[in-house]
Amino acid sequence: MSLHAQDDPQLRADQEQRLRTVWAPPTGWFGRWTDVNNNRVGVWYTLTAFTFMLFAGVLALIMRTQLAAPGNDLVSASTFNQLFTLHGSMMMFLFAVPMFEAVAVILLPQLLGARDLPFPRLSAFGYWSFLIGGVFVAGSIFFNAAPDGGWFMYPPFTTRTDLSGLGADIWMLGLSFIEVSSVAAAVELIVGVLKTRPPGMRLNLMPLYAWYILVVAVMILFAFPPLIAGDLLFEMERLLGWPFFDAAKGGDAILWQHLFWIFGHPEVYIVFLPSIALFAMMVPTFAQRHLLGYPWIVLAAVGTAFLSFGLWVHHMFTTGLPKISLAFFSAASEAVAIPTGIQIFVFIATMWAGRVTWSTPLLYAFGSIAIFVIGGLTGVMVAIAPFDWQAHDTYFIVAHLHYVLIGGTLIPLMGGLYYYWPLITGKKLSDRIGRTAFWFQFVGANLTFFPMHFSGLMGMPRRVFTYPAELGVGGLNMASTIGSYVFAIGVLLVCVDLARSPWRQKSPRNPWNAGTLEWLAHPDDEDWGIRSVPLITSRYPIWDQKNFVRNVDEGRFFLPDAPEGRRETIITSVLDARPVQVIRLGTPSAKPMATAAALGSVFILTTYHLYWWALAGAVATLSMVLWWLWTGTAEIPENEEKSIGHGLKVPLYCSGGSSAGWWAMFITMMADATAFSGLVFGYYFFWTRHDDFPPSGPGMDGPGAFWPMAALAITLASWAMTVAARELNARGAEGAARGLLGVGALASLAAIGAGLAGPMTTGLEPSLHVYPAIVWTLVLWTVAHNGVGAIMQLYTLARSIAGRMTPRYDADVRNITVYHHFMALTAIVTYATIGLFPGAGS
Secondary structure (H helix, E strand, O other): OOHHHHOOHHHHHHHHHHHHOOOOOOHHHHHHOOOOOOEEEEHHHHHHHHHHHHHHHHHHHHHEEEEEOOOOOOOOOHHHEEEEEEEEHHHHHHHHHHHHHHHEEEEHHHHHOOOOOOOOHHHHHHHHHHHHHHHHHHHHHHHHHOOOOOOOOOOOOOOOOOOOHHHHHHHHHHHHHHHHHHHHHHHHHHHHHHHEEEEEEOOHHOOHHHHHHHHHHHOOOOOHHHHHHHHHHHHHHHOOOOOOHHHHHHHHHHHHHHHHHHHHHHHHHHHHHHHHHHHHHHHHHOOOOOOOOOHHHHOOOOOOOOOOOOHHHHHHHOOOOOHHHHHHHHHHHHOOOOOHHHHHHHHHHHHHHHOHHHHHHHHHHHHHHHHHHHHHHHHHHOOHHHHHHHHHEEHHHHHHHHHHHHHHHHHHHHHOOOOOOHHHHHHOOHHHHHHHHHHHHHHHHHHHHHHHHHHHHHEEOOOOOOHHHOOOOOOHHHHHHEEEEEHHHHHHHHHHHHHHHOOOOOOOOOOOOOHHHHHHHOOOOOOOOOEEEOOOOOHHHHOOOHHHHHHHHHOOEEEEOOOOOOOOOEEEEOOOOOOEEEEEOOOOOOOHHHHHHHHHHHHHHHHHOOOOOHHHHHHHHHHHHHHHHHHHOOOOOOOEEEOOOOEEEEEEOOHHHHHHHHHHHHHHHHHHHHHHHHHHHHHHHHHOOOOOOOOOOOOOOOOHHHHHHHHHHHHHHHHHHHHHHHHHHHHHHHHHHHHHHHHHHHHHHHHHHHHHHHHHHOOOOOOHHHHHHHHHHHHHHHHHHHHHHHHHHHHHHHHHHHHOOOOOOOOOHHHHHHHHHHHHHHHHHHHHHHHHHHOOOO
């Protein structure tokens, strides 16, 4: 199709009608819940996260009311513990991270000129997992069963079932389920940024929001899995009595702190960087010029992410660390201020060089920077170990944390809400209400948290439900309580503004006169998202490319039609965004919702020790996943190629490194490997903490070298057969490939037996000491991967026999080969550690 073919109005009308039919949302109440379009899923995500934020805010108001005066008895100590634990957990796990994911799911397709992200059903699965897990955790407060050990859940108080009740299990298993949804969202966002950019949008032309989301999603892959590993150890101690954190049996509670804060401190930047990303979109718009220092701000974002993983120990300065560790982590904690400062100065310089148009979103942006800078300054203070020793676990830390999170996350999101509301609904929010709400929030935040610096320095500890009048902090606490209600009024005004929005008139298209792709959206937006996928030559194409908006609207770019009646978008190369495939996207389906419900049942039923029912839920989850994959992925198309316009034809099917599915598998396995590294870290951590590791005595004998090496050899044989099957299938030897897949599956199953034989034959008893417990954990992790590998091999064999995989259409075998690469690496590390490590084989 040529550019001039779009001069025919009838042709354009026919194309639009086909697109409208293909992308029309399902009808009926059940149909609406099964929709997987990322724009609508993102809206559900956002509303749900916002609701959890409001609920957590109510919990905070109750706490502040309790602390308004010394000796208050509004709530009991037990209830107060549940309130502050649930408040912190919800704000971090149910609001901050899910909200950034929700906003990204809405904005990215439009910012990238894509019809949708590559795995819309995965986004829907992530949302349903988040909703089910969130309701489970948040609802526990109504049954007096909420967790009460703090949002960090330090053992041994939380791992001893005689000291903590069901709430600890609800926290651990419920939030582990939510972490699954976060990793799913990270996979979707990374592949979306790397593979669904429009033709011509090289990496150095990407909108800064896309850069920030890519950086943050990669951070999730390295931050969340160690916490998942810690959760596994935590629950095995609570449910099975394996003493990972019990000092009497060789365990160490400090291991939990390491695994938690390896997640917990990058988490601060995981929620901060997406907010800075909103500024990176607002500032050029209201300065009406390109952002200055584009390469510098990208490097600053990457640098912030990198340094954030070197800070976790500054939460542990009071645990008795060596002085060299204190010095290193103190320096890293101060160094992270450098890339953060670069980003802020870039925004100021851009505003200085432009013609500023003041607006409500910009007011929120600059107000939040002011609050965040105060939090950053106190962060530099607590990065100095001697000062931290004095302020640790006082209200000074509460003040610092909330200045960073409110200034770096909550208020920026409010600004983003006022900026992007016309994009989502076609209607602007009220400037008058928005500015009034801002000042209530700005004054309220400072009045609430600034006095806490002084109450902390005067000796008020964190996490106390009351305090004596003699401490002299009653006036400061009363001021903080008044400030919390002032802040709440500001949030309430925003809710009122949102509630009034449906009755407002439509705003003009691109009301801010922005230059980036998302503002191609029209107030009467169609469900396809973008009329035609554009060719990009600038970072601000609406400003810089001649007749750009008109050409997009008239379908003069790529993929302007849907003649086959399928939802489609373009997959491009990672570096230079060359079109490599037209991908068929997932359509409305109940499978993501049903799969999330089945997986949720595993976590929830395990909480109540209903293990057989949980096992049934696991079988149901596996069945749902296999059904989903069988019917919804790696479809053989009706044609080899498809014309996308301007004389270009691209394949309808890709496999290997060119395909989105291969990248999704690789990214998922990176997260899996990071979780595994957390368990291996645990083994060597215990080795450093004990002079006699492995210990001697009954039930302590290591698994020896024979069975671990046998299990390793069998696993590597299975891996080799999978690789060989991939190559033989590509050469047309389908029979031989099928045989290798079948034998490889048997080898994977045999590796399970050999792996378990080591600790079983020597009688390792995991409840006696941490050594047998960590050995069993590594073995169980590895053999579980053998089991999943066998399922993958049998699934691929079945696909080949059914004619759904051929030498040309071989995505299934190429994707499972990626899994088996990681499975082989896991086996090498596990069996070398438990079988060859000095003393382990004795």
